[in-house]
Structure formats: structure tokens, C-alpha cells
Amino acid sequence: MKAKGTVLKYGDNVxxxxxxxxxxxxxxxxxxxxxxxMVDIDPTFVQRVKPxxxxxxxxxxxxxxxxxxxxxxxxxxxxxCVIAKSFARIFYRNAINIxxxxxxxxxxxxxxxxxNQVEIDFDSGIITNITKNRxxxxxxxxxxxxxxxxxxxxxxxxxxxKEN
Amino acid sequence: xxxxxxxxxxxxxxxxxxxxAGQLIEADLDLVMANDITGPMALPIFSQMADTVFDKDKxxxxxxxxxxxxxxxxxxxxxxxxxxxxxxxxxxxxxxxxCGVEHAILPEKGLVVAGMAVIxxxxxxxxxxxxxxxxxxxxxxxxxxxxxxxxxxxxxPSAIQFHLTGKLNPxxxxxxxxxxxxxxIGVDGALYKSMEFTGxxxxxxxxxxxxxxxxxxxxxxxxxxxxxxxxxxxxxxxxHSVKPYEIYEADKDAEYEQTIEINLSxxxxxxAFPHLPxxxxxxxxxxxxEPIYIDQVVIGSCTNxxxxxxxxxxxxxxxxxxxxxxxxxxVPATQKIFMQCIKxxxxxxxxxxxxxxxxxxxxxxxxxxxxxxxxxxxxxxxxNRNFVGRMGDTQSLIYLASPETAAxxxxxxxxxxxxKFGG
Numbered sequence: 001m002k003a004k005g006t007v008l009k010y011g012d013n014v015x016x017x018x019x020x021x022x023x024x025x026x027x028x029x030x031x032x033x034x035x036x037x038m039v040d041i042d043p044t045f046v047q048r049v050k051p052x053x054x055x056x057x058x059x060x061x062x063x064x065x066x067x068x069x070x071x072x073x074x075x076x077x078x079x080x081c082v083i084a085k086s087f088a089r090i091f092y093r094n095a096i097n098i099x100x101x102x103x104x105x106x107x108x109x110x111x112x113x114x115x116n117q118v119e120i121d122f123d124s125g126i127i128t129n130i131t132k133n134r135x136x137x138x139x140x141x142x143x144x145x146x147x148x149x150x151x152x153x154x155x156x157x158x159x160x161x162k163e164n
Numbered sequence: 165x166x167x168x169x170x171x172x173x174x175x176x177x178x179x180x181x182x183x184x185a186g187q188l189i190e191a192d193l194d195l196v197m198a199n200d201i202t203g204p205m206a207l208p209i210f211s212q213m214a215d216t217v218f219d220k221d222k223x224x225x226x227x228x229x230x231x232x233x234x235x236x237x238x239x240x241x242x243x244x245x246x247x248x249x250x251x252x253x254x255x256x257x258x259x260x261x262x263c264g265v266e267h268a269i270l271p272e273k274g275l276v277v278a279g280m281a282v283i284x285x286x287x288x289x290x291x292x293x294x295x296x297x298x299x300x301x302x303x304x305x306x307x308x309x310x311x312x313x314x315x316x317x318x319x320x321p322s323a324i325q326f327h328l329t330g331k332l333n334p335x336x337x338x339x340x341x342x343x344x345x346x347x348x349i350g351v352d353g354a355l356y357k358s359m360e361f362t363g364x365x366x367x368x369x370x371x372x373x374x375x376x377x378x379x380x381x382x383x384x385x386x387x388x389x390x391x392x393x394x395x396x397x398x399x400x401x402x403x404h405s406v407k408p409y410e411i412y413e414a415d416k417d418a419e420y421e422q423t424i425e426i427n428l429s430x431x432x433x434x435x436a437f438p439h440l441p442x443x444x445x446x447x448x449x450x451x452x453x454e455p456i457y458i459d460q461v462v463i464g465s466c467t468n469x470x471x472x473x474x475x476x477x478x479x480x481x482x483x484x485x486x487x488x489x490x491x492x493x494x495v496p497a498t499q500k501i502f503m504q505c506i507k508x509x510x511x512x513x514x515x516x517x518x519x520x521x522x523x524x525x526x527x528x529x530x531x532x533x534x535x536x537x538x539x540x541x542x543x544x545x546x547x548n549r550n551f552v553g554r555m556g557d558t559q560s561l562i563y564l565a566s567p568e569t570a571a572x573x574x575x576x577x578x579x580x581x582x583x584k585f586g587g
Contacts, residue, residue, distance in 0.1 A: 013351060013440060017551040022530040026230055026237035028205035028304075040553040060352035060385060064551060065530070066202065066287040068303035089356050089387055090287055094303035144188045144317070154305045155212050158313065162213075 012058035062091025202285030214312035264498025274405025294374035328365025330429030338373030347444030355385035464495025468546035487577030
């Protein structure tokens with residue numbers, strides 16, 4: 001599995017309240033949520049984001065609330081992967097559970113700049129910055145989680161377990 | 165063996181003799197909880213995995229975030245979990261007027277006791293660590309799976325030990341302790357880890373202090389916060405629950421990544437400035453600067469809406485008036501607390517002082533309703549997050565503090581030292 005896209009870059013501690021503010025949580029319609037993604041930190045995000053774009057951020061991405069609406073709205077808005085120095089733990093598991101790609105890589109998070117063209121090979125964890133002609137190695141997921149992502153999330157994983 | 169308290173609870177729920185930090189396990193769950201935001205979203209996911217919940221005694225849905233329903237969509241969401249709760253014949257049906265804010269009502273109704281493994285689709289589910297349980301927040305898909313199968317996957321956390329000594333001074337409480345700790349270690353200082361509180365200082369903390377401290381473990385990035393079980397815990401559980409409890413203790417040689425010494429006697433009233441809970445300042449630092457004038461005060465929430473919180477706020481507000489330019493709201497966290505406030509005359513104190521007393525709800529804490537802020541407004545709040553836009557406009561400002569500091573600030577009209585407004 002590979003992803004390729006333009007980078008949208010943010011800082012440390014991007015919290016779930018700015019990814020999708022609580023005032024929109026009276027709906028869990030993925031398209032409606034996506035139409036408000038990142039509004040409180042970057043009101044231009046929804047106009048700028050293109051399918052396949054890659055989000056790059058600092059440490060503790062997705063801190064705060066347990067709202068799965070946060071990874072869901074980014075996935076639905078077209079983001080193909082978030083690369084960050086670290087993820088808040090609930091966002092981390094929510095992303096995996098819905099089959100939304102995330103990668104931890106401090107070097108990439110520091111070096112990649114807004115607007116760079118980046119390609120990701122999820123099997124090897126290699127991130128290629130096409131603009132800067134550089135490569136970074138992300139932390140690979142443990143096999144259990146790789147399997148869950150490959151099965152496109154927890155529901156398929158659980159149902160597959162039941163069949164066996 | 166050398167396991168932490170959290171690791172021991174997880175090992176036992178995974179049917180294993182021993183677990184190590186970093187190990188991936190599947191654990192059996194004793195309680196699975198969701199609310200009116202995360203619950204409705206979980207139901208269609210649940211139905212892809214099962215027709216009935218794994219155990220009707222162990223699933224509970226709490227309508228507390230947008231309730232009383234703030235609009236038609238919220239009403240539909242509340243209805244979805246209400247219908248599900250009745251259709252699945254859940255033993256513990258929760259409804260407005262009979263329940264309260266999830267993390268206050270579950271311990272109060274005796275649904276959580278020591279030794280349990282609990283997940284909730286709300287980040288502040290870590291609150292129940294105060295009772296010596298493992299509890300953590302998860303998202304919607306995890307909770308749907310938990311409701312269907314009674315299981316969840318976990319990466320066994322390592323731990324930071326907080327060794328508590330000393331005794332809190334008057335006008336300092338659990339909120340100041342946790343704001344002090346988060347300031348010290350940062351908002352990702354305990355990322356993926358357990359925060360295990362130990363030492364002779366534990367006995368000096370009331371159960372309400374412990375709930376407040378564990379409640380905000382997530383604000384340091386932690387998977388869970390946990391206190392050892394002592395006499396106070398047992399008294400609390402016997403008063404609130406008939407469930408059997410199990411006491412787990414960390415091994416003597418438990419491995420902690422780090423031990424941090426906390427002398428409770430040295431902690432001052434703390435205020436976390438916008439826009440991170442780790443942005444703490446002592447009241448002494450604040451008093452040296454120009455006064456920070458405020459527009460709103462909120463006293464309540466899953467962090468600080470319990471009985472001792474409201475008693476402390478009332479002791480300061482008694483016979484005083486909320487400043488002219490300020491609106492203050494008090495939100496008892498459960499109906500039982502609301503009733504106790506009536507019995508003890510606290511409601512009279514709040515209303516006489518000019519506070520709005522609202523029905524139990526999470527409303528103002530996450531900018532849902534019943535206390536949303538306009539551009540440029542400032543609020544002293546006993547809640548748990550001061551992120552950009554959390555309580556309303558992105559240009560409103562939230563200062564997190566204890567109930568006593570919030571009450572003193574309501575009277576003063578600026579962020580004030582509770583020691584100088586003593587009740």
C-alpha cells in the first residue's frame with residue numbers, strides 16, 4: 001500500500017477540539033463532519049485539501065477528546081495519512097480501528113515542509129520527500145496492528161476472527 | 165514478578181500470569197460505557213458485529229453531553245441510545261433527572277469498583293482509577309466492539325510513579341495537584357503510560373480529590389491514572405456498591421520508567437492558562453501581575469462537580485455576591501449531588517450569590533450549550549480543557565482552576581486567590 005500527495009503542515013498538540021469542534025458533534029455523518037474539519041485551527045483547510053494529501057504535524061497529535069469523529073473527518077476529507085512525531089493514544093487507536101493510516105516519524109515531521117510532495121510506502125515504512133529528494137524511516141507497526149489496518153479496521157478484524 | 169498495579173489488573177483480565185510493558189493483549193471487560201455523542205455513532209458499527217450486547221449488566225449508555233437536548237439532532241442522538249438501552253434491556257438505564265455526568269454517576273451508582281477493567285467512549289473515563297480500577301477512554305469502534313464482545317485490545321503500558329508525601333494546605337485540592345503535575349511533566353508527559361500514585365500522601369487525599377486527579381490523567385497523555393485501594397476507598401465502595409471488589413497492589417519490585425516525588429504540602433493554588441492544561445501558574449505568580457478580568461465562571465463537570473467541590477465553592481460564596489461583570493454557573497454533576505446541595509442549603513448560597521444553578525450536564529465544558537462563550541470572553545472554569553475554541557469562540561479564553569479559586573474569582577471579577585476570600 002502506498003500514498004502520495006501534497007503536505008499540509010501543523011505544529012505540536014493539535015487537539016481534537018480544533019480537528020472537529022464539539023459544536024458539530026450532534027452529527028456523525030462523515031461527509032458533514034469532513035466539511036468542518038480543522039476549522040478552528042485552519043479555516044482554509046477544507047478548501048485546500050485534495051484527495052491523497054498528507055498531513056504532517058509535531059508531537060501529541062490528536063490530544064484531547066475520544067471523539068472518533070476526528071480521524072473520521074480527516075479520512076473523509078481526503079487525507080491519506082498523518083505523519084507526526086507522536087500521537088495521543090486515543091487518536092492513535094481510533095485511526096487504526098477505522099483503517100486510517102498514521103505514521104510516527106520525528107525526522108520526517110521536522111524536515112518535511114508545507115507544500116512538499118511526499119510518497120509513503122506503508123509496507124516498508126519509508127517516507128520519500130520528492131520535493132527535497134530525501135527519505136525517512138517511520139516506526140513500523142507491530143504485526144497485530146498491521147493486520148488490523150490491512151483488514152481496513154477493527155470491525156472486519158473482529159468479524160474475521162468470528163469466522164475462524 | 166515485577167508488575168505495576170495497572171499491569172496486574174490487565175494480566176488478570178487477559179488470563180495471563182504476567183504481562184510486560186509494550187505487550188499487545190486482548191482483555192475481558194467488566195464495564196463498557198458510551199454517551200450521547202459517542203454512543204449513537206457506535207450503534208451502526210455494533211450492529212455489524214452483533215445483535216445483542218455481550219452482557220446487559222455491563223453496558224451502560226449515559227445521555228449527558230448535549231442534554232437536556234440542545235437541538236433536534238441531539239434529541240435524535242439521545243433517542244437512539246435510549247431506544248437501544250430499552251431494546252437491549254440494559255440493567256442500568258440512564259436518563260436525565262435520574263443520572264448525571266457519566267464519570268460522576270458511574271462510581272456514585274456503584275457500577276465501578278476496585279480491580280475492574282473498564283472502557284468508556286469518552287477520554288475522561290480514566291477517572292475511575294481513583295477506585296483502584298483500570299479504566300481508560302477509547303473511541304467509537306472500540307466501544308462498539310466492547311459492547312458486542314466484552315473485549316478490547318491494549319498495548320500494556322509502562323508507568324510513571326508519583327510518590328506523594330505531605331498534606332494539602334487549606335484552599336488547595338486535587339485540582340491543584342493535577343494541574344501542578346501536568347505543568348511539571350507536560351501535556352504529553354505520560355503519553356501511552358500509566359500514572360500510578362503511591363506514598364503516604366495518598367491517605368491525605370479525599371476520594372473526590374482522587375477522582376479529580378485521575379480524571380485529568382488524560383491531559384498528560386496518560387492511558388490511565390490509578391490510586392491504591394485504602395480504607396477510604398473501601399468505605400466509598402461499601403457506601404455506593406454491592407459489587408465484589410478485588411484489590412490489586414503493585415509488586416514491591418515493580419518497574420517504573422520514572423519516579424516523581426510530589427510533596428503535597430508545597431502545592432499552591434494553580435491556574436492553567438490558555439490554551440493547554442499544562443500551562444500552569446501558581447496563584448502567587450498571578451497576583452504579581454496585572455489582574456486578569458473575567459466574564460464567566462463555571463463550577464462543575466466530571467472533574468469538579470462533586471459534593472466536596474460544591475461545598476468548598478459554597479463556603480467561599482456564602483454571603484457574598486458574584487461581581488457585576490461576571491456570570492457564574494454551578495452545575496452539580498449528578499441528581500444525588502443536586503439533592504444533597506438542597507439539603508445542605510448550598511443551592512440557597514449559590515442563588516443568593518447570583519449564580520445560575522444548572523441541571524447536571526457536560527454542556528459548558530465542551531462548548532456544547534448552557535454556557536458558550538463569545539469572542540474575547542474569559543472564563544475561569546473547573547473543567548479539564550482550555551483548548552482553542554473548547555468553550556465557544558476560538559478567541560475566547562479558558563483558565564482552569566479549582567472550585568475554590570473559581571468561586572473566589574467569581575466574587576472578585578478577576579482571577580483571585582481563594583485564601584483571601586476564605587469561607
